[in-house]
Amino acid sequence: MTKTNFNSKSIKRHDIKDKTVLVRVDYNVPMDPGTTNIADDSRILASIPQIEYLLNRNCKVVLLSHLGRPDSSSDNEFSMMPITTRLSEILDKPVLQLPSCKGKDVEKQINQSPHRSVSMLENIRFEAGERKNDQNLSRALANLADVYINDAFGVAHRAHASTEGITHYIPSYIGFLMQKELDILGKLMSNPVRPMTSIIGGAKASDKMGVLRNLSKIVDTIIIGGGMAATFIKAKGFGVGASKYEDDRLSEVRDLMENDRIRAELIIPTDVIVADRFHADANFEVTHVDSIPENMIILDVGPRTTEKYAATISESSTVIWNGPMGVFEWKNFSSGTINVAKAIAGLKDGTTVVGGGSTADVVSKLNMNDDVTHVSTGGGATLAYLEGKALPAVEAILKND
Numbered sequence: 263m264t265k266t267n268f269n270s271k272s273i274k275r276h277d278i279k280d281k282t283v284l285v286r287v288d289y290n291v292p293m294d295p296g297t298t299n300i301a302d303d304s305r306i307l308a309s310i311p312q313i314e315y316l317l318n319r320n321c322k323v324v325l326l327s328h329l330g331r332p333d334s335s336s337d338n339e340f341s342m343m344p345i346t347t348r349l350s351e352i353l354d355k356p357v358l359q360l361p362s363c364k365g366k367d368v369e370k371q372i373n374q375s376p377h378r379s380v381s382m383l384e385n386i387r388f389e390a391g392e393r394k395n396d397q398n399l400s401r402a403l404a405n406l407a408d409v410y411i412n413d414a415f416g417v418a419h420r421a422h423a424s425t426e427g428i429t430h431y432i433p434s435y436i437g438f439l440m441q442k443e444l445d446i447l448g449k450l451m452s453n454p455v456r457p458m459t460s461i462i463g464g465a466k467a468s469d470k471m472g473v474l475r476n477l478s479k480i481v482d483t484i485i486i487g488g489g490m491a492a493t494f495i496k497a498k499g500f501g502v503g504a505s506k507y508e509d510d511r512l513s514e515v516r517d518l519m520e521n522d523r524i525r526a527e528l529i530i531p532t533d534v535i536v537a538d539r540f541h542a543d544a545n546f547e548v549t550h551v552d553s554i555p556e557n558m559i560i561l562d563v564g565p566r567t568t569e570k571y572a573a574t575i576s577e578s579s580t581v582i583w584n585g586p587m588g589v590f591e592w593k594n595f596s597s598g599t600i601n602v603a604k605a606i607a608g609l610k611d612g613t614t615v616v617g618g619g620s621t622a623d624v625v626s627k628l629n630m631n632d633d634v635t636h637v638s639t640g641g642g643a644t645l646a647y648l649e650g651k652a653l654p655a656v657e658a659i660l661k662n663d
């Protein structure tokens with residue numbers, strides 16, 4: 263991540279009044295399958311302070327987001343309309359749904375809207391140019407407003423027309439939610455209170471190697487769990503039964519565990535819960551990692567491991583968690599993840615940050631959102647940040663003058 267101080271581009275530092283402001287939000291909300299019912303409106307609720315701040319400054323607010331993965335602009339299932347309706351209820355004022363996200367008609371409707379009004383552009387992913395960071399689309403978006411604010415941390419790792427390209431054509435700033443993510447993650451990575459522990463789990467080691475490599479330079483202890491633990495157990499010289507492991511990652515993983523020059527100590531499971539098939543109702547047993555039966559697959563960390571992990575967490579001052587310890591979606595294989603979550607929630611005096619992929623869902627399902635310091639909203643963006651990569655959308659705003 264850049265060393266430049268992004269505070270200088272924080273919208274709070276700039277006196278924006280009476281302007282038309284285009285806000286890139288992340289309204290990619292989950293829908294009940296096959297319907298247009300919003301399953302969880304927390305992303306909409308989280309955007310309200312930024313919108314109200316602008317309305318209180320007599321601005322016209324134009325919102326811009328993606329939703330799902332539409333194939334084409336006729337994919338009605340992905341229209342922003344249900345979100346517009348919900349937003350209007352929350353704000354208790356009309357929100358104008360625009361028919362597209364560019365063009366003369368849209369420009370005219372925005373021009374005719376009064377100050378302190380809110381309108382919503384149609385799904386930006388209806389435009390093929392969005393993902394290609396097409397400069398014509400970026401320019402068309404910039405034409406709609408005087409000022410641009412990016413408040414969509416979830417797509418900050420993408421150089422798209424609505425995140426990166428647009429900043430070349432309009433004064434651009436960092437919004438409230440984006441600022442909060444950058445503040446918290448930035449402080450965590452540059453100035454952590456020690457001891458600092460990172461818990462990394464999830465499906466595949468290859469998805470997390472970048473994060474592991476970067477965190478291993480920063481944190482004191484890394485705890486390993488999830489499907490990826492099989493690659494670590496194998497690299498340590500044990501059999502993993504019928505569990506999938508990544509042969510091409512073994513030497514890299516071995517280096518992480520054994521290289522004395524790496525700051526972090528890596529802890530891997532000593533016992534695991536193995537099952538006779540990949541199924542919620544599979545037969546299962548606890549086994550030490552030195553005796554995993556040939557035909558069994560690892561679906562969770564074992565009770566001794568969980569105890570050790572919880573103890574390490576409870577002795578930490580800073581914790582970052584990404585990735586479940588097992589197939590937490592299935593009750594019989596959820597206890598490693600639940601107990602790690604409980605240990606993190608129990609760390610009342612420490613800084614605890616959870617994020618990326620399915621980990622935020624775990625915390626939310628367990629009603630532990632209020633028990634952690636911060637739940638990072640970006641899946642890929644959080645991982646990119648933890649990997650130490652620059653976020654193109656943020657870099658672009660820092661360069662914008």
Ligand code: AMP
Nearest residue numbers: 464465488489560561585587588589619
């Ligand atoms: P990620 O998105 O990489 O954090 O991975 C999350 C997914 O990893 C969840 O859906 C879990 O069910 C899955 N997972 C965790 N542990 C295992 C395991 N031992 N075997 C297979 N999948 C796992």
